[in-house]
Amino acid sequence: MKRDWDLFLAPYEQTVAELKVKLRGIRKQYREQNRHVPIEFVTGRVKPVESIITKSQIRHIPMERLEEEMSDIAGLRIMCQFVEDIHQVVQIIRNRKDMKVLIERDYITNKKESGYRSYHLVIEYPVQLISGEKKILAEIQIRTLAMNFWATIEHSLNYKYQGAFPEEMKDRLQRAAEAAYQLDEEMSKIREEIQEAQRLFAHGRGKSDDGYYLASMDQEQQSEEEGK
Secondary structure, eight states, X not given: OOOOHHHHHHHHHHHHHHHHHHHHHHHHHHHXXXXXXXXXXXXXXXXXXXXXXXXXXXXXXXXXXXXXXXXXXXXXXXXXXXXXXXXHHHHHHHHOSSSEEEEEEETTTSOOTTOOOOEEEEEEEEEEETTEEEEEEEEEEEEEHHHHHHHHHHHHHHHHHTTOOOHHHHHHHHHHHHHHHHHXXXXXXTHHHHHHHHHHXXXXXXXXXXXXXXXHHHHHHHHHHTTO
């Protein structure tokens, strides 16, 4: 029997929409309390049908087992300013009662061979449907802006080389990944000064905080339009 993909993906669409609202709500609460905001911006997407089918074939996942064995049909990405923010966001998610962390993958402490760094969580989220509650698996990737820049470039190049990078390109990507991480390390060392400067800028310019908020929202909208 042919699968009704719209019906199948509807709970995932609802899950992504609800989680984006909740994660952005966390960011808003930090702002309202004049505290450092660990979440820079949030994006989300539901994996396209073609990608689901391709991954199921590569991973040998039976179509009738997609809900149980494919954890990233619903995907969210949280961008942070500092590496320390990533660990704070992870703890926030762990402490929430409306979602359950099932799997944690720390690719920051244990980077991938390619140089990829990020923190991945697989959560179980109870979405409320007219037919009742349905528990949905979702993947949340948490990374700094520098990590995201590298990952976006690597992902784009992967389309060109289909994963078979020439050695020179592979070496350059690894060096770029280390350079991005060194940038994060340096920013962490002057984190307090950066945060103080941001607070002074926000209070000194009156509406600058609103401008910063709008800039973050623009980044979110652009990222979602690009399907990242």
